[in-house]
Amino acid sequence: ETGVTQTPRHLVMGMTNKKSLKCEQHLGHNAMYWYKQSAKKPLELMFVYNFKEQTENNSVPSRFSPECPNSSHLFLHLHTLQPEDSALYLCASSQVEGSGYNEQFFGPGTRLTVL
Amino acid sequence: GQNIDQPTEMTATEGAIVQINCTYQTSGFNGLFWYQQHAGEAPTFLSYNVLDGLEEKGRFSSFLSRSKGYSYLLLKELQMKDSASYLCAVRDEDYKLSFGAGTTVTVRA
Numbered sequence: 730e731t732g733v734t735q736t737p738r739h740l741v742m743g744m745t746n747k748k749s750l751k752c753e754q755h756l757g758h759n760a761m762y763w764y765k766q767s768a769k770k771p772l773e774l775m776f777v778y779n780f781k782e783q784t785e786n787n788s789v790p791s792r793f794s795p796e797c798p799n800s801s802h803l804f805l806h807l808h809t810l811q812p813e814d815s816a817l818y819l820c821a822s823s824q825v826e827g828s829g830y831n832e833q834f835f836g837p838g839t840r841l842t843v844l
Numbered sequence: 845g846q847n848i849d850q851p852t853e854m855t856a857t858e859g860a861i862v863q864i865n866c867t868y869q870t871s872g873f874n875g876l877f878w879y880q881q882h883a884g885e886a887p888t889f890l891s892y893n894v895l896d897g898l899e900e901k902g903r904f905s906s907f908l909s910r911s912k913g914y915s916y917l918l919l920k921e922l923q924m925k926d927s928a929s930y931l932c933a934v935r936d937e938d939y940k941l942s943f944g945a946g947t948t949v950t951v952r953a
Contacts, residue, residue: 733886771848771944774941830889832877835887
């Protein structure tokens with residue numbers, strides 16, 4: 730595997746379900762991110778992990794719970810979601826404070842539908 | 845916080861040139877990125893500007909004026925495969941990106 734991978738690619742869940750999204754980066758980066766992308770809206774940064782420490786939580790509801798067990802893996806645990814949480818959830822990684830552009834590399838996303 | 849504006853949609857003909865403008869108002873600045881996103885796919889990095897001026901990469905060029913809070917992405921010799929959404933993003937000193945809503949470019953034959 731190369732780059733940033735995400736599983737599952739599609740997920741349909743009821744409001745009472747508990748599910749988890751998984752992200753893995755194979756780029757040796759030290760920072761990982763969760764974004765939410767809704768139609769016609771800017772990408773919204775949800776969580777940032779820098780050197781495995783959570784450094785940002787942009788007022789995300791507690792029904793979204795991130796986990797970063799190591800610098801290559803990132804999870805987003807979901808429980809009691811609402812229909813308005815239906816969106817594309819994108820994971821990204823980057824190298825922070827290294828040489829070069831330090832651009833973020835994105836995974837293909839998980840298309841989440843909450844019924 | 846960051847406020848980033850770009851047009852919602854643009855249409856152009858194959859072989860033509862299109863310029864996508866982006867204006868921003870930010871509380872910190874550590875570079876501006878352009879990403880391309882095809883429908884149902886991940887955003888992919890196109891260009892990066894941190895100093896004023898023009899950066900050219902093949903058919904794509906990006907310009908930045910920090911004093912004006914303005915950037916543009918120039919797509920030349922448009923091809924059908926360039927039909928996509930183009931995202932302008934500003935990075936702050938903490939390496940966080942703030943994105944515009946994206947400009948959907950449709951290339952017609």
